[in-house]
Amino acid sequence: MRLNPLLTQLSTYPTVALDEKKRQVRATGRTLYDFGVGDPIEPTPPHIREAMLAAIPEVSQYPTVQGPRALREAIAAYMARRFGVTLDPATQILPTSGSKEAVFHLPLAFIDPAAPDRTVVFPDPGYPAYSRGALFAGAETHCQRLEGDFLQRPWEIPEDVLRRTRMLWINSPHNPTGAVMSLAHLAQIHALCRRHDILLVADECYADVYDDAPPPSLLQVSDEGVLVIHSCSKRSGMTGYRSGFVAGDPRAVAAYRTLRVNPGVAPTDMTNAAAAAAWADDAHADARRALLRRKKAVFLDLFQELGLELVGSEATFYLWVRAPEGHDEQSYALALLEHGIVVSPGTFFGVSDAGAGYVRVAMVPPLEACREAAAIWRTVHREVT
């Protein structure tokens, strides 16, 4: 059988590799403290679950691509409350089946696979779906390597690459590092993209998961040539619902709506009802943020005591930690894993080896388990350094 060669060329999805290693350690009977995969375990708030149940209809028909007006109004109201931006629910918002699906499908609407200028730029390390969606859409890809403070500075991309670029991904707050771009930084990227006629797409799915200062949205700069992506997954504990949205420039939203008529990936109306309840409420997101901050505090204290260096980490529920002297990301992660603590080696998130020397710690286990794991971590660290 002939296959799309991309299926075999793309390496195993990073979480699959992590799962295999975890299985081996679990087989030894050890308790696993899983700070690897970024899938939170806090319950979905009851009013969101009830909204979904109440929306199960007697007769179920196809959902529309644009989704119910009530959901788009709830999203517009959220964007106004949270970022002070005004969006037209009729022309500037589209619900999606989570943000991953949107990340994957977007290049299909904006990339001409036959054109010489079909490059898609994305951060490296970064969320793997940026490159995968671009490749399946027939784009050329350019990964922008992040270092130091791990903030993406697209003005450092070579001029000839920028001339061929049609789409540029940014991700703030950033997975895996938790680094946040300021409004001035976003404005500088936007100005660059306008000069080169590049569609600027900001993945803002961690916008409500932060420590102190609420991260800004690119839409506070402008909606011209801009799309932003948001998600119920991390804000509301809804990874299993598959619900997010794309918003921004009405011309880009219209093009994306045209594309989305084709694959049949519109969220169900039950999901849309749950999402409307989620976007209409901030209290549950505030409570989740407070809990995640308490989990982070456990590790911030530990890392300070052990002299481990953190970069970024001011938002998301990830901590981006430099492996200690004498270790790389693999050897440090392996030492922890042998004692039941699962963290992700930074190279899991890179197309290149960007992320080398760091591990990502996702605040997934319950608070008490975080405290237990921190005690084990302290012992392991002292043994191996």
Ligand SMILES: Cc1ncc(COP(=O)(O)O)c(C=O)c1O
């Ligand atoms: C940066 C980033 N974007 C998008 C996603 C996809 O999230 P979802 O599809 O659950 O909205 C994730 C998930 O971890 C992520 O880290």
